[in-house]
Each structure stands twice: as C-alpha cells, then as structure tokens.
Amino acid sequence: MANEKFVNHQEDTVPPGLTQAVVPVTSASDIVTARQRGRALAEQIGFAGSDLTVIATVISELARNILEYAKSGEVVLSLGQRGSRVGIVIVARDRGPGIPDLTKAMQDGYTTGRGLGLGLPGVRRLVDDFDIVSELQKGTTVTVKKWAH
Amino acid sequence: MRVPILKQGYYLIASIQSALSDEDLLHLRDDLVERVGRYRSRGAIIDVTVLDVMDSFAVRTLRGIAHMIRLRGAQTLIVGIQPEVAFAMVQLGLTLGDVTTALDLEEGLAYLNQQAEASRQHGE
Numbered sequence: 001m002a003n004e005k006f007v008n009h010q011e012d013t014v015p016p017g018l019t020q021a022v023v024p025v026t027s028a029s030d031i032v033t034a035r036q037r038g039r040a041l042a043e044q045i046g047f048a049g050s051d052l053t054v055i056a057t058v059i060s061e062l063a064r065n066i067l068e069y070a071k072s073g074e075v076v077l078s079l080g081q082r083g084s085r086v087g088i089v090i091v092a093r094d095r096g097p098g099i100p101d102l103t104k105a106m107q108d109g110y111t112t113g114r115g116l117g118l119g120l121p122g123v124r125r126l127v128d129d130f131d132i133v134s135e136l137q138k139g140t141t142v143t144v145k146k147w148a149h
Numbered sequence: 150m151r152v153p154i155l156k157q158g159y160y161l162i163a164s165i166q167s168a169l170s171d172e173d174l175l176h177l178r179d180d181l182v183e184r185v186g187r188y189r190s191r192g193a194i195i196d197v198t199v200l201d202v203m204d205s206f207a208v209r210t211l212r213g214i215a216h217m218i219r220l221r222g223a224q225t226l227i228v229g230i231q232p233e234v235a236f237a238m239v240q241l242g243l244t245l246g247d248v249t250t251a252l253d254l255e256e257g258l259a260y261l262n263q264q265a266e267a268s269r270q271h272g273e
Contacts, residue, residue: 028171035202036168050233053201057237060204108242122205122241 020078025066025092034075035059041077042088046148054126055088055146061123062092062142070096070139080145087128087147095139102134152177154184160261161185161193162254165200174210181214185223192261193218196254198229208243215248224264226250228257 021041023034038059039052047055059075066073073094080089099105108121120142124130129145150173155162161184163177181193195211197203203211215225228251230238238244251257 031204032168032170039201050236053231053233053237054240056202057204057241060202060206061241064204064206119242122243125242126237126240 020076023063023075023077024072025063025075025094026072028067031060031063031067034063034077038075038077038088038090041079042146045079045086045088047088047146051146051148055090058123058126058144058146059090059092062090062144065120065142066092066094066096069099070094073139080147082147085147087145089143089145090127091141091143093139093141098136098138098140099132099134100136102132106132152180154180156184156188156190157258159189159191159265160258161188161190162196163193164196164254165198167199168202169200169207171206171210174207178210178214178217182217182221185218185221190223191265192224192226194226194228194254194257194261196229196257197227197234198231198253200234201231203230203234203238203243205241205243208238208245212246212248215245224249224261226257226260229253 021037023030023037025031025034035056039056042052042055063075073092073096076091076093078089080087106120106124108119120132123144127144127146131143132140134140150167152163152165152169152173155164161181163181169177184190185193195214200207211227218225226249227245230250249260251260
C-alpha cells in the first residue's frame, strides 16, 4: 500500500549526544511509563503548564493505539531542533497490521478498533507537526513534534 | 495504586492520589459500584485534582462509572479537573457526556447536599 504523508517535514537536526528515551509498549502499564518519561523530557526541554499535559496526553493516546491495533511497539522520545527552536519529537512505531485507509483514519470519529483509542485527528490537533507512514502487514509509524514557545 | 474511597455520610469520596494505570481505573470502577450498594450511598464524588492527564481511556472509564452508579440509584460527580487537562480534553474531542462536574470537592459536596435537600422538599 502507498505511504501517505500529511505533513511535509524537513529534516530536523538533533544535537548529537542527546539522550533518547525508548519505551517499549507491550502492556497497559507501559502507557503510564511512556507518558511520564515524555513529560519529564518535555520539562527538561523547557515546556511548561498546559503544554506538558498536552504532550503527556498525546503520548498516552499514541501508546494506546499501538496496544490496541498492533499489540506491541515502542515510543521513542527525543529532543528536536529546527533553527533556533527546540521541541519534543515523539515517534510511536509498531510492526502491526498497518492502516488500510489512512485518509479515513484521519477523519474525526472514524475507528476500526473498539473505539478505545482516541483517534489520530485528535492527536494531530494537539501537536505542531504530524506525520504518519503506514504499510499493510508491515506496521505504522507516527511521528509528532511539538515546539517550545 | 488503589484509589482510597472514604465514606462520608450518604456519600462516597474517591480521592485519586497519583497517576492511574488502566487497571487502577478499573479497580476504582469495581470498588465504587460495589460500595454504593454496601453503604447505601446516594452519591459518589471522584476527585481527579492530581491527574495531569485524562486520556481517552480515563474519560471513557469515568463516564462508564457514572453510568453504572446511576443504574445503582446514586449520583456521580467528577471534581477537580485542572484547566490544562480541560484544555487537552477539548482539543482531543473527549467529553464526559452528561456526567456532572464541579470545581472541587467542596463544590461537589455542596451540590450533592443541595440535590438531597431539593428531593426532600419535593417528597413532602
């Protein structure tokens, strides 16, 4: 199946030597771990207030999607830099069944699961950059970025 | 961590102390639905002040709890949703439906007392 990109993303330079957190997602308790790690990293990067909540919520939903649709995967959290801006890069990837119709999956209210996940449109509204690549039988990778103000 | 549930008069107060896993939320649901019957409670207040995240599962579970408790003949109130949590919920399109909310525990108790008073007067 064709890959589909929703955001043209330039390569963002990540300063070398910066630690990256990789959180495996195989059970519901990993969702809490992932969002707490993400929140901690976001605080280090300089996010505050409602941004921290938004970032933690986004991680929670992406990790939940992994569990629901692919059973397992991982969330990779890292610092991003574009020009003078810094931000958090959240990558949620799995080797699950992939999403058959990405355009539909990006529509509000569309779900093929038990409707436990919140859907990608909600996540997209909460972040600055949103990118999804999905291939049937191979898996899905969602990359989102939020820049600190 | 299991959420402690206090009994105060006709009401139950579930005071969330830390981040909750999915399992904790389901325990809270089971505990509250059972205790409403055991203590013949008229209302249950769930205090979510410490929660910095209410994701789709949390919101769905809270809605479910409120519905189940209503079926058991009591009322549920969610109190203490933080402004940033409210912001994220709205952006995500998460709603609590017809579940009653109040600013904090104090407002929640006042609301339940008011409701009880109104139904007493209505009964006379």
